[in-house]
Amino acid sequence: MQSPVAIRLGALLILTVGLTLLQLSGRAFWQGFVINLGIFMILVLSLNLASGFTGVFSLGHIGFMALGAYGSAILTLPLAKKADYLPNLPAWLAAVHFDFYLGPFPLGFLLATLLAAGLVAGVALLVGLVLMRLSGHFVAVATLGFLVIVRVILFNADNFTRGSRTFSNVTPYxxxxxxxxxxxxxxxxxxxxxxxxxxxxxxxxxxxx
The missing domain is CATH 1.20.5 (Single alpha-helices involved in coiled-coils or other helix-helix interfaces)
Structure with a gap:
């Protein structure tokens, strides 16, 4: 009987080989499919952490995901593209750009990801403090309300998000x-x-x- 450690290492090895072969194949459709699969896996794990572990049904995870996506996108836009896309961005944010590399590694994107995650964690803490006063179905309704609020803010904050036009041609990190x-x-x-x-x-x- 194989040990759990051996099974996990074997699964990790299979995943590594599979990703390597997929990258070498150059098939853009399947690469995009597997990338989206990984993103949705992260989302499902976070949903399981909230709903599966605690039994609290949350509908606001997409809102947190959207805040993180826009935050990292704004931070990693090159200065020229940021001036073109977001001309009314506040000066302190317009001068910030994390589009630098350490050799082949996108170090700037890593820092932008961590900063965006910190921002979302702060928002989640504030939302969580409010939700602690609720229970049952009221939590689901409150998180749905949070999702609607985030959508309205992102669609109307033209200076930061370009509203309904959103971003295009963002560097695919x-x-x-x-x-x-x-x-x-x-x-x-x-x-x-x-x-x-x-x-x-x-x-x-x-x-x-």
Whole structure:
């Protein structure tokens, strides 16, 4: 009987070989499909963390995802493209650009991703403090309201998001390896959390409600 560690390492090896072959094949359609698969995997894991672990049904995850996407996109736009797309952007933000590399590695995109994640975490903390006062179906309604608020803000904040026109021709930093490294990291964090004291507290709260 194989150990769980050997099974996990084998699965990781199969994934690595599969991604390598897919990248070498040059098939853009399937590469885009697998990239989207990894992004949706991250979203599903986050939904499972909220709904599966605690039993709290959340409809606002897409709102957090949108805030992170726009935040990282604004930070990584080259200065020339930022001046063209967002001419009314505040001066302090218009001068910021994280489109630099460390050799072949997009270090700027990593920093922009972490900054955007920090922004979203701060918003999630504020929303969570409000949701702690609610329970049951009221939480689902409140998170749906948050999603609607985010959509309205993004569609009307022309100076930051170009409104309904959104962005186009953004530098495609999000590749196969980038997405799946984050997906595996997310899976590992959720797995560790599941068997931690915090995870057991989440399950206890779910069974108690």
């Amino acid at each position: 999000t590749g196969l390896w980038w997405v799946w490294c984050w997906a595996i990291l997310t899976l590992y964090v959720v797995w560790r959390l599941k068997y931690s004291a915090y995870g057991r507290a989440m399950f206890a709260q779910r069974e108690d409600s």
